[in-house]
Amino acid sequence: MAKSPEVKLAVFGRAGVGKSESTYRHQANIDDETVSMEILDTAGQEDVLQKEGHMRWGDGFILVYDITDRGSFEDVAPLKGLLDEVKRPKHVPLVLLGNKADLDHARQVATEEGERLAADMACAFYECSACSDQVGTGGGVAEAFHELCREIRRRRAVQGKTRRRSSTTHVKQAINKMLTKISS
Numbered sequence: 703m704a705k706s707p708e709v710k711l712a713v714f715g716r717a718g719v720g721k722s723e724s725t726y727r728h729q730a731n732i733d734d735e736t737v738s739m740e741i742l743d744t745a746g747q748e749d750v751l752q753k754e755g756h757m758r759w760g761d762g763f764i765l766v767y768d769i770t771d772r773g774s775f776e777d778v779a780p781l782k783g784l785l786d787e788v789k790r791p792k793h794v795p796l797v798l799l800g801n802k803a804d805l806d807h808a809r810q811v812a813t814e815e816g817e818r819l820a821a822d823m824a825c826a827f828y829e830c831s832a833c834s835d836q837v838g839t840g841g842g843v844a845e846a847f848h849e850l851c852r853e854i855r856r857r858r859a860v861q862g863k864t865r866r867r868s869s870t871t872h873v874k875q876a877i878n879k880m881l882t883k884i885s886s
């Protein structure tokens with residue numbers, strides 16, 4: 703049986719935004735393929751060195767804020783900045799998640815602000831409620847994880863093609879060199 707692809711996902715965000723609640727599923731069927739996710743729920747309080755280590759580890763990232771906590775939203779851009787410093791090339795697979803959408807009466811961050819930030823970071827955006835998403839129904843949180851896995855898969859496919867193309871190029875160059883030597 704084919705080994706299911708594995709992706710390493712790290713979830714970042716200020717303490718209390720609901721990261722733990724967001725990390726309930728470890729294996730999922732995405733577009734008819736079973737994907738194993740190793741999900742790292744980072745602690746909101748970790749220092750820069752720990753964050754950098756976790757950023758180097760991950761294939762894809764979920765940046766979570768709490769729609770009722772503006773400060774947690776303001777933490778997102780610096781996190782993305784750190785990701786850009788740590789990961790080369792830049793623009794890693796990323797999803798922005800506005801959690802606690804069930805608490806609309808206490809909202810401090812408008813949906814449009816989340817959409818705008820996601821557009822700036824060139825990533826997908828979801829508002830959801832980790833608490834009220836029912837496990838197994840594929841609510842907003844699950845959809846965010848799935849989209850991140852799809853993005854990782856798309857990029858792996860492109861990287862695979864690039865690698866194949868470049869090795870073909872190397873073979874062609876070697877043959878050309880040999881032919882040049884023979885004819886000279």
Ligand SMILES: Nc1nc2c(ncn2[C@@H]2O[C@H](COP(=O)(O)OP(=O)(O)OP(=O)(O)O)[C@@H](O)[C@H]2O)c(=O)[nH]1
Binds near residue numbers: 803832
């Ligand atoms: N109303 C509501 N509460 C939520 C939601 N998600 C999480 N919570 C609550 O928010 C609190 C913090 O959630 P955690 O998942 O522990 O937060 P965290 O981001 O993992 O926090 P750290 O581990 O300290 O970084 C808990 O009391 C959760 O029950 C949500 O979608 N809606």
